[in-house]
Amino acid sequence: MPVVLQLAYYLPRFLQLFDAQKRHHVIVMTLISARRRRQEKVGDVIDCAVPRCYVDMLLSLGLGDLEMVSLCWEFMNAAAKTTTTALEWIMARLVLHQDTQRKLLDDIATRAGGKNPGTGSERPFVEAVVLEALRLHPPAHYLLAHTTDRDVSLDGYVIPKGSVVNYGVGDIGRDPTLWTEPDVFRPERFLEGGEGFVVRGIGSGGGGGRTLKMMPFGAGRRACPGAAVALKVLQSFVENLVTRFEWKPVGCVGKEVELDMSERPGLVTEMRTPLHARLVVRTKQERN
């Protein structure tokens, strides 16, 4: 296609993109300016009633507005879509596996009561549920592109300097040489004695020791800096959602609508059909 036609084809999209960027800039700058005014009024105090936030730290580095806006967007985009997508997959799994949902509720109740963990494992069952869902449904099926700064030798292959390297995160989690029955949702594999107990989800990128059995947050120096927050947030949301509501499939008893667990590939891999579930408020007795 001639260059002029190509430009004409992409121009409307570029204009839309510029417009979206302008709106993003205005929204984020409003928030940054509010923090700047506050700092001018009370100073960059650490031990005041309002805690020091990410923007305060950026301001203290003396960065320019454009750079701060870009960093804030990177954080917001990287944090929100990935975490909400992971939560949707986890809740879909709990709708599909009612036995796991009941076991989770029991484990939460026994732990809250200070009794021995219901699953007999030191790892809370909710953590196992979150990890198992991230293994099967990592929101990012590929990482951000990485590159080699020198020739690297790996398993007898040479990856030349300057190669663009990426990983099939989704495939690693379902590798049959690493996981038994990899397509089966079984959170118990992450409990003590299970093949996934070594996996921490963070640190070495989700591997456990030197073996990368899964890497939903990437690995190494450029691994997700929000992994620890994401895992805590997910566990807290799942615990609260399951304690307050019973999550059931839509439809009446015996005629439940089957969940569509297929994926919509993209930068973030979402559920092709967004989750629809029937929520029933749990009674106080059920919660305890």
Ligand code: HEM
């Ligand atoms: C379930 C939730 C999340 C998943 C699955 C996830 C996954 C990832 C992955 C795979 C990468 C690329 C790593 C690489 O290329 O090696 C990444 C990068 C990043 N994530 Fe997350 N993330 C999540 C939540 C968060 C949260 C909550 C934050 C912030 C609070 C965050 C901030 C970032 C940032 C800033 C980067 C870019 C790091 C860099 O370029 O060095 N993420 N994330």
